Amino acid sequence: MTDALAARLLMGLSLAFHIVFAAAGIAMPLFMVIAEWRYRRTGETVWLSLAKAWSKGAAVLFAVGAVGGTVLSFELGLLWPGFMQFSGSIIGVPFSLEGFAFFTEAIFLGIYLYGWERVSPRLHLGAGVIVAVSGAVSGLLVLMVNGWQHAPAGFEVANGQAVNINPFAAMFNPAWPHIALHMSIAAYQTIAAAMMGIHGIMLLRDRSNLFHRKAFAFALTATLITGVLQPLAGDFSAKQVAQLQPAKLAAMEGQFKTEQGAPLRIGGIPNPNTQETPLAIEIPGLLSWLAFGDTGATVIGLEAFPRADWPPVLLVHLAFQIMVGSAFVMLGVAGLGAVLAWRRRRLPDSRWYLWLAALAAPFGLLALETGWVVTELGRQPWIIQDIMRTLDAVTPMTNLGVPLVSFALIYVALAVITVWVLTYQVLHSPRIAPGHAPAA
Amino acid sequence: MNTLLFDLPSLVAGSIMVAMTFYALLGGADFGSGVWDLLASGPRARQQRELIAHAIGPIWEANHVWLIAAIVILFTGFPLAFAEISTALFIPLMLMLVGIVARGSAFVFRAYGSQTDSVRQVYGTVFAIASVVTPIFLGIIVGSISSGRIVVVDGAVRTDFFDAWLGAFPFAMGALTLCLFALLAAVYLAIEADSAHDEALREDFRRRALIAAIVTGGVAWISLFFIRQDAPVLYAGFVERPWTLATVGLSMVLGVGTIAALLKRRFYVARLTVVLQVICVMWTWAFAQYPYLVLPNLTIQQAAGPEITLQIAVVALVAGGLILFPSLFLLYRVFKGRKVFALIDAPAGNQTGARGA
Numbered sequence: 187m188t189d190a191l192a193a194r195l196l197m198g199l200s201l202a203f204h205i206v207f208a209a210a211g212i213a214m215p216l217f218m219v220i221a222e223w224r225y226r227r228t229g230e231t232v233w234l235s236l237a238k239a240w241s242k243g244a245a246v247l248f249a250v251g252a253v254g255g256t257v258l259s260f261e262l263g264l265l266w267p268g269f270m271q272f273s274g275s276i277i278g279v280p281f282s283l284e285g286f287a288f289f290t291e292a293i294f295l296g297i298y299l300y301g302w303e304r305v306s307p308r309l310h311l312g313a314g315v316i317v318a319v320s321g322a323v324s325g326l327l328v329l330m331v332n333g334w335q336h337a338p339a340g341f342e343v344a345n346g347q348a349v350n351i352n353p354f355a356a357m358f359n360p361a362w363p364h365i366a367l368h369m370s371i372a373a374y375q376t377i378a379a380a381m382m383g384i385h386g387i388m389l390l391r392d393r394s395n396l397f398h399r400k401a402f403a404f405a406l407t408a409t410l411i412t413g414v415l416q417p418l419a420g421d422f423s424a425k426q427v428a429q430l431q432p433a434k435l436a437a438m439e440g441q442f443k444t445e446q447g448a449p450l451r452i453g454g455i456p457n458p459n460t461q462e463t464p465l466a467i468e469i470p471g472l473l474s475w476l477a478f479g480d481t482g483a484t485v486i487g488l489e490a491f492p493r494a495d496w497p498p499v500l501l502v503h504l505a506f507q508i509m510v511g512s513a514f515v516m517l518g519v520a521g522l523g524a525v526l527a528w529r530r531r532r533l534p535d536s537r538w539y540l541w542l543a544a545l546a547a548p549f550g551l552l553a554l555e556t557g558w559v560v561t562e563l564g565r566q567p568w569i570i571q572d573i574m575r576t577l578d579a580v581t582p583m584t585n586l587g588v589p590l591v592s593f594a595l596i597y598v599a600l601a602v603i604t605v606w607v608l609t610y611q612v613l614h615s616p617r618i619a620p621g622h623a624p625a626a
Numbered sequence: 627m628n629t630l631l632f633d634l635p636s637l638v639a640g641s642i643m644v645a646m647t648f649y650a651l652l653g654g655a656d657f658g659s660g661v662w663d664l665l666a667s668g669p670r671a672r673q674q675r676e677l678i679a680h681a682i683g684p685i686w687e688a689n690h691v692w693l694i695a696a697i698v699i700l701f702t703g704f705p706l707a708f709a710e711i712s713t714a715l716f717i718p719l720m721l722m723l724v725g726i727v728a729r730g731s732a733f734v735f736r737a738y739g740s741q742t743d744s745v746r747q748v749y750g751t752v753f754a755i756a757s758v759v760t761p762i763f764l765g766i767i768v769g770s771i772s773s774g775r776i777v778v779v780d781g782a783v784r785t786d787f788f789d790a791w792l793g794a795f796p797f798a799m800g801a802l803t804l805c806l807f808a809l810l811a812a813v814y815l816a817i818e819a820d821s822a823h824d825e826a827l828r829e830d831f832r833r834r835a836l837i838a839a840i841v842t843g844g845v846a847w848i849s850l851f852f853i854r855q856d857a858p859v860l861y862a863g864f865v866e867r868p869w870t871l872a873t874v875g876l877s878m879v880l881g882v883g884t885i886a887a888l889l890k891r892r893f894y895v896a897r898l899t900v901v902l903q904v905i906c907v908m909w910t911w912a913f914a915q916y917p918y919l920v921l922p923n924l925t926i927q928q929a930a931g932p933e934i935t936l937q938i939a940v941v942a943l944v945a946g947g948l949i950l951f952p953s954l955f956l957l958y959r960v961f962k963g964r965k966v967f968a969l970i971d972a973p974a975g976n977q978t979g980a981r982g983a
Contacts, residue, residue, distance in 0.1 A: 275931025275935040289946075293688045592724065596728075600731055
């Protein structure tokens with residue numbers, strides 16, 4: 187394995203690990219603070235139990251996310267010194283602001299977690315709101331930096347150096363709105379689906395526990411709302427990518443030829459050598475319509491780009507198919523739950539539906555990871571689209587297989603322990619009897 | 627060299643030092659607490675560990691964001707320096723990261739995971755060992771930046787990835803960092819035990835603080851000898867500015883003051899002197915190194931990014947600070963009681979009992 191590949195794998199591994207915890211750091215605080223707000227409004231102690239239980243999960247996920255994020259902020263320089271040297275002063279501003287947002291989140295999470303008995307109810311709820319808002323803002327700022335890699339703006343290049351730098355133009359680059367919107371919804375969606383599965387499994391064990399009934403209803407609703415919003419955000423993303431990164435769109439769709447009225451391909455195995463995508467179900471004109479709002483519009487194929495500038499077509503296309511498919515699985519299961527709930531006027535708690543919900547849950551994580559693979563592999567071979575190649579940014583350090591293997595082992599260990607700790611928490615969640623009277 | 631900190635790049639570099647100072651005083655004490663967790667002994671070993679977990683539980687997460695703050699300011703303001711340091715010090719930086727990951731996750735797993743003693747013990751051991759290893763590498767990294775071995779040729783660092791940090795001075799700085807952090811933690815923990823009205827535990831940490839203070843003094847003396855031999859450019863910086871010798875002297879006086887205050891059980895005075903001692907050591911080092919960001923040949927001016935970025939960074943830092951400092955004040959006020967910012971001993975028996983739980 188070359189050192190450059192090891193560097194890419196290490197970065198990819200660190201991000202694939204971190205993205206789950208980052209999503210939890212964005213979504214869990216919102217869910218816990220909504221639960222606490224419901225408790226303060228209604229006085230129903232089940233909401234208080236939920237707020238406390240979810241905040242404990244948030245604490246673990248946030249802490250592991252924080253150390254993972256620390257690793258990433260260093261790895262940017264350790265693995266990609268060329269990238270950081272070029273772009274540090276262009277996109278450092280949102281990173282610095284993110285530092286403050288993260289700081290705020292850490293401070294108020296401390297107050298939230300340890301302050302139940304120490305601060306007034308109003309300050310406690312307020313602290314929770316601040317955690318939820320700063321978590322979302324911190325994600326937004328990181329995504330602005332990421333957007334800049336896809337649609338670099340706010341500088342000119344002269345003799346290999348960036349000149350005429352405008353950090354605000356870089357921050358508000360053309361790609362930030364769709365990346366931030368799509369990924370932020372994905373954070374809430376992934377966590378909502380995971381919670382739907384976890385509380386669904388617990389209901390299979392004991393269908394009368396009010397704690398898990400409320401939690402399941404909440405998670406199902408959140409999965410439904412995000413499940414409806416996400417395809418709209420995804421459609422917006424596709425239209426933006428068609429404009430900003432046509433090679434990425436072509437790779438996502440396995441579109442080798444530039445053609446008018448391009449079909450949407452469902453499935454299929456793109457082959458870069460034959461430049462064909464066999465085994466796909468093709469819906470004529472739909473790709474042109476989705477990308478440009480016109481079934482006859484011209485979609486640029488990969489043939490328009492030098493072969494050296496192609497993203498890895500097979501991986502990007504497959505990851506894209508899996509992401510879209512996962513989204514429809516989650517939407518379908520949550521939508522079915524909504525129909526059942528509406529027709530029966532009660533929580534859809536039949537065993538088969540709880541099983542279905544449990545099986546749908548991992549698709550959130552799958553969509554999160556594959557969607558991120560589409561975004562970042564679709565940008566290759568560029569670390570900054572059309573400006574700097576990934577291979578030109580890599581560290582001169584050798585033997586990168588050593589940190590790669592070390593961190594792989596660390597991440598596996600952390601993932602296993604985190605799952606174990608969370609399982610312990612879930613198995614020790616409270617038992618609240620159905621007829622439980624609300625506290626006065 | 628004549629005007630200190632009046633130009634924009636120096637101001638931004640100064641803000642990195644401010645973040646690093648807070649990191650040392652707050653995050654450093656967390657690491658130091660881990661050292662005392664590892665060295666917990668005697669009849670009250672268990673209580674010592676509980677006090678440590680209790681003391682840092684609500685605040686450690688925030689304390690460690692200072693390091694991230696310093697790093698993002700560094701790569702925003704001085705991307706060249708960030709690239710050089712990351713390349714030449716790849717190995718110690720990676721090892722420090724392993725320590726940070728192991729420490730943070732072990733701590734939270736212990737707090738929120740399975741409650742069986744054997745499992746908690748494993749987490750505790752990982753937490754404690756990582757608390758010792760991480761500051762050593764942090765000190766090695768800081769020492770390497772000052773030892774004049776990160777040589778930049780034609781805008782790129784020349785390194786074999788070992789020579790920049792394998793040296794007596796970086797390792798002396800590693801030892802000094804560990805000792806200072808342990809000293810800070812022991813003094814803070816003595817106050818924590820005192821607020822909890824646990825005299826025996828307070829005396830445990832007073833004894834530990836005294837030992838740490840004496841060892842820190844010894845290590846500081848030894849590292850002074852290494853400066854001349856192993857970090858000649860930094861040494862020249864001291865000689866060029868005779869007043870820095872006065873501040874070195876001041877830090878020694880403060881060290882003696884800490885010992886005296888501990889002997890007389892004036893814990894709040896000891897905390898004041900030990901905090902001033904850390905500030906004095908760090909800023910003396912910064913001024914001795916000025917105007918270089920990375921010795922021997924990368925100055926703050928050379929490494930600085932464009933002026934517009936630095937201007938925006940300064941505005942962002944001020945605006946961020948306006949949110950950050952009141953929030954931090956609230957955090958400490960909630961969990962560390964009314965006397966959290968006390969500098970002198972208040973009349974006894976008037977405690978808020980913040981550690982009552």
